[in-house]
Amino acid sequence: MPEWFVINWPFVEWLSPSLLLILGGLLLPIFRGVVQKVFLLVVPTLALLAVLGTAAGTHASVQFLNMELILGRADSLSLVFAHVFAIMALVGAIYALHVHDAIQHMAGLIYAGSAMGVVFAGDLITLYVFWELMMLSSVWLIWRNRRAASLAAGFRYLMVHAVSGVLLLAGIVVYYAQVGSLSFNVIETGTPAFWLILLGFMINAAVPPLHAWLTDAYPEATVTGAVFLCAFTTKTAVYTLMRGFPETEILIWLGALMTLWGVTYAVLANNIRRLLAYHIVSQVGFMVAGIGLGTAMALNGSAAHAFTHILYKALLFMSAGAIIHMTGRAKLTELGGLYRAMPLTFLFYMIAAFSISAFPLTSGFVSKSMILEAYADHQAALVWLMLSLASAGTFLSVGLKLPWFAFLGRDTGLRPREAPTNMLLAMGIAAFFCIFIGVYPQWLYQLLPHQPVGYNAYTPGHVFWDLQLLSFVGLVFFLLLNFLAPKDRITLDTDWFYRVAAPRAVRFIHQRGTVAWRSLLAALRWPLRRIVSQAMRYHGPRGILARTWPTGSMVLWVAVLLTISLLLYYI
Structure with missing residues (x-):
């Protein structure tokens, strides 16, 4: 070797x-x-x-x-x-x-x-x-x-x-x-x-x-x-980002922006997986903001939230996938009343929804609160407020809007069977971790990078503040229920630039380019005809250069260009 x-x-x-x-x-x-x-x-x-x-x-x-x-x-x-x-x-x-x-x-x-x-x-x-x-x-x-x-x-x-x-x-x-x-x-x-x-x-x-x-x-x-x-x-x-860029200040504001950006577009979404995808952006924003702060508490919170997020977000996507697999529909405007036909899927979805909304006794509560507590200790009031607003928006869209219009609300007459056993088993395992980590967070805390953790999520202040916030969001949802009803449309984000603007630009350039190319050819038609006729005389099948260079005139021009390039390089 x-x-x-x-x-x-x-x-x-x-x-x-x-x-x-x-x-x-x-x-x-x-x-x-x-x-x-x-x-x-x-x-x-x-x-x-x-x-x-x-x-x-x-x-x-x-x-x-x-x-x-x-x-x-x-x-x-x-x-x-x-x-x-x-x-x-x-x-x-x-x-x-x-x-x-x-x-x-x-x-x-x-x-x-x-x-x-x-x-x-x-x-x-x-x-x-x-x-x-x-x-x-x-x-x-x-x-x-x-x-x-x-x-x-x-x-x-x-x-x-x-x-x-x-x-x-x-x-x-x-x-x-x-x-x-x-x-x-x-x-x-x-x-x-x-x-x-x-x-x-x-x-x-x-x-x-x-x-x-x-x-x-x-x-x-x-x-x-x-x-x-x-x-x-x-x-x-x-x-x-945790490994290479802790305490990078720009990540604080980008992370806070992510949390609100994702929540805002999630409220507008009609496709259930598009709604959940926007909450990936929002929840990763909490992690990015924690990395930007860079304290031991914030970094532990980001790692813990990544751990819990993978499990409850997978459970959300598994529940949404079960709906799509059994009904063939993915839009909230086409769903409703599914809790009757898919009760286990509904149960597993709500466990994940409570977790991402940071309800006490669920995994999201014990991880997200670490990041909020780190910002409270740092006295960064504006970022703390932005993250808290994002938490409220998460419960509004994932914990209330999606289950109401997909599982509850008006009955659209859909009566699918429950999801296959293997899908339910996978959802059950993820749901177990969502509750287990919420009830026994020390199991997760002992894996975190900065030891000892020394954090207790279940203080009266944390629990009461969280329950008050979620209760207020629930009241707002039912007061604005008609306003929050899904619309059968897609709200484009910055993907507009490459889903709409880019194809239009390509078509425009192609059309204009074709017109310009034809105009150029028309203007050069006579001189080009003269050049081609002269070239055929010397380079055609019976031309002098064709007999001298049996491999064709293209080889001649390539050789000339290479010779000139070499001369310029060495000179």
């Missing part, structure tokens, strides 16, 4: 969680029928066991071209994300058991493994490789929906994330040129590499105005694919 490629990795460590998922995904299409379903469950189960058995330290390193690539750095920050990623991979696999689509299952496992590869990456090159693999695998979860809208949304998703990858790679190159190291830790503030890498991460975190790819693509994904999508991409970006 050449000296520039040396692996320092014990054999057992090849069975790392990320490689288990990726290799398992690649091997999955080999199997058929029941064996494939068993394999689909075994792979994420082994990955979860591998994460549970991973100790802190560097478990894998590769010497490549005088650079040390660290594929297996495990510490308190990476492990908290790895735990929830592994849980989510297993829950997502259970939810997708009824689907007969090997490509979709393969893409889901590779996507989950790539996300885990990002959180275990100890250097920027390794991170970049897994970052791009996430993009290439996740887009298939959109395309496999096999609709024209899904195909278009997938291509837009691919292009936006390609920009993210280019920015990240450019930042890595500049960073290596400046620092001479590829180690992924806190990035020095104010350098060109700082801003390039930050922008690359911000796109994947769906920070406005770079966020519309999420709300454009996720509603067009497959029912099971959307569950994977809502869990990994934005949360890997949250991890990278």
Whole structure:
């Protein structure tokens, strides 16, 4: 083996969680029928066991071209994300058991493994490789929906994330040129590499105005694919921001803006998955704001909220997916009265809705309140107020509007059967974690990066303030019920620029360009005719140069141009 490629990795460590998922995904299409379903469950189960058995330290390193690539750095920050990623991979696999689509299952496992590869990456090159693999695998979860809208949304998703990858790679190159190291830790503030890498991460975190790819693509994904999508991409970006950009002040205001931006558009949404997708933007905003503040309490709150968010957001998307799978409808204006036919789905949805709304005794309460408490301790009243308003808007849209018009409210006569057993089982597991973490938050707190946590969410002040806020929002909802009724339309966001403006610009340029090209040809018709006739005399089949240069006149001109270029270069 050449000296520039040396692996320092014990054999057992090849069975790392990320490689288990990726290799398992690649091997999955080999199997058929029941064996494939068993394999689909075994792979994420082994990955979860591998994460549970991973100790802190560097478990894998590769010497490549005088650079040390660290594929297996495990510490308190990476492990908290790895735990929830592994849980989510297993829950997502259970939810997708009824689907007969090997490509979709393969893409889901590779996507989950790539996300885990990002959180275990100890250097920027390794991170970049897994970052791009996430993009290439996740887009298939959109395309496999096999609709024209899904195909278009997938291509837009691919292009936006390609920009993210280019920015990240450019930042890595500049960073290596400046620092001479590829180690992924806190990035020095104010350098060109700082801003390039930050922008690359911000796109994947769906920070406005770079966020519309999420709300454009996720509603067009497959029912099971959307569950994977809502869990990994934005949360890997949250991890990278925590690792590389803590205490970056601009993230405070961008995070606060995200919370309100997502809530506002969610209230206007009619498609249930588009509504939930906007709440990914809003909830990630809480995490980004905590990272920007950068105190131990705020960073713990961001990590805890990422953990709880993955589980309750997946449960929300699983419940919405069950509705779409059983009714074939995704718009609130077409739904209603489903609690009669789908009582378990309704129950699981409400557990997730209470969690995202930060009701006491649910997981969202014990994580979101940490971020609010960090800002209260910091006496940042304006940001605290913005986050509190976003919390109120979350309950208004996810906890009241969606369940009222989808499950309760007017009866549209839909009488679907309950969701398949595997879907209900996956929703039940996620619902268990939503309640378990809310009742026993110490289980989550012991995983957080900054120890000891020393935080108690269940003080009388926290509980009473939260209940007062939620009660007031409930009153406002029923007073404004007619005003908040969904409208059968799509409210475009900044995706207007590439969904509407860009195609119009292309058509305009094409039409105008065609007219201009024809006018130019008409003006040059006579001189072009003279030039062509002269060229045919010397370069045609019977011309002098054709006999001299049997390979054709094009070779002659290429040779001339190359000769001139070389002369100019050496002169």
